[in-house]
Amino acid sequence: xxxINTLPLGFLDMLGLQQSGRNLQTVADAxxxxxxxxxxxxxxxxTFAINDANFAASAANSVVIGIVPQGEYWYFICGxxxxxxxxGGTGQAYIEVTQEGRSVFCSEPLxxxxxxxxxxxxxxxxxxxPLILPPGSQIQKFGFGLAGAGAERMNARIxxxxxxx
Numbered sequence: 536x537x538x539i540n541t542l543p544l545g546f547l548d549m550l551g552l553q554q555s556g557r558n559l560q561t562v563a564d565a566x567x568x569x570x571x572x573x574x575x576x577x578x579x580x581x582t583f584a585i586n587d588a589n590f591a592a593s594a595a596n597s598v599v600i601g602i603v604p605q606g607e608y609w610y611f612i613c614g615x616x617x618x619x620x621x622x623g624g625t626g627q628a629y630i631e632v633t634q635e636g637r638s639v640f641c642s643e644p645l646x647x648x649x650x651x652x653x654x655x656x657x658x659x660x661x662x663x664x665p666l667i668l669p670p671g672s673q674i675q676k677f678g679f680g681l682a683g684a685g686a687e688r689m690n691a692r693i694x695x696x697x698x699x700x
Contacts, residue, residue, distance in 0.1 A: 573610070573696075577610075577612060577696045580696060581612055581694050581695060581696050582694070582695055582696070582697055583692060583693065583694055584600050584601040584674065584692070584693050584695070585690075585691070585692045586598060586600045586676060586690075586691045586692075587619060587688060587689075587690045587691075588688070589686065589687065589688045590626075590628075590678040590681050590687045590688065590689070592681070592682075593681060594679070594680065594681060594682075595677070595678065595679045595680075595681065596677070596678050596681060597675050597676065597677045597678070598675065598676050599673055599674070599675050600630070600674045600675060600676060600691055600693060601673070601674045601693070601695075602671065602672070602673050602674075603668050603669065603670050603671060603672045603673075604670060605670045605671075606670065606699060607670060607697050607698065607699055608667055608668060608669055608670070608697075608698040609667070609668040609672065609695040609696070609697060609698070610665065610666070610667055610668075610695060610696040610698055611632065611640070611662065611665075611666040611667075611668060611693070611695050612694040612695055612696060613659065613660060613661045613693075613694050614630060614642070614659070614660035614661075614691065614692060614693035614694060615657050615658070615659055615660065615690075615691075615692045616628065616629070616630055616642055616645050616657060616658040616659075616660065616676070616689060616690070616691050616692075617645070617657040617658075617689070617690045618645055618646065618647050618657075618689060618690075619688045619689065619690045620647045620648070620649050620686060620687045620688055620689075621649065621686035621687075621688065623649060623686050624647055624648070624649045624681075624686040624687040624688070625647065625648050625649070625680065625681065625682045625687065626647045626648070626678050626679060626680040626681035626682065626687050627644040627645060627646055627647060627678070627679055627680055628644065628645055628647050628676055628677060628678040628679075628687075628689040629641060629642045629643065629644045629645065629658075629676070629677055630642040630660055630674065630675070630676050630677075630691055630693070631674075631675055631676075631677060632666070632668065632672065632673070632674050633672065633673050633675070634668065634669060634671075634672045635671070639666070639672075640660075640662055640666060642658055642660045643658050644658075645657075645658045645689065647678065647681075647687045647688075647689055649686075660693070667698075668695075674693055676689055676691045
């Protein structure tokens with residue numbers, strides 16, 4: 536089977552280049568079909584970082600899940616946040632990814648209230664665009680509105696592909 540050489544439907548019209556239904560040669564030469572093979576090789580080469588530590592007893596707290604080491608880049612695939620608080624635990628928690636001290640991605644907050652333990656559905660972290668994290672980037676879980684003497688626990692799991700170079 537040879538390469539795919541048809542233009543996507545509406546492509547020329549979108550660019551304002553359609554001429555009697557024929558492809559302009561300059562566009563045809565520059566257009567190449569691609570297939571994202573990341574799911575195929577990431578399925579067995581990805582790494583997981585898991586953190587299920589309790590938050591300390593304070594109104595707000597954070598725990599570092601992972602820091603991208605020097606000489607590596609992390610291709611962030613996805614993650615999951617679930618509530619595992621003990622009796623008396625309250626508050627909310629979320630995951631944040633930072634690069635050079637600025638936030639580049641943040642999950643929805645998840646209730647950590649013990650009463651909601653069986654009702655709070657896990658929050659899935661997935662970006663709509665590929666997120667490549669350079670060395671020094673941090674992935675942290677944050678808790679706020681915490682009260683329960685350290686009984687608040689959010690299980691966080693991220694999946695990434697370590698790229699060396």
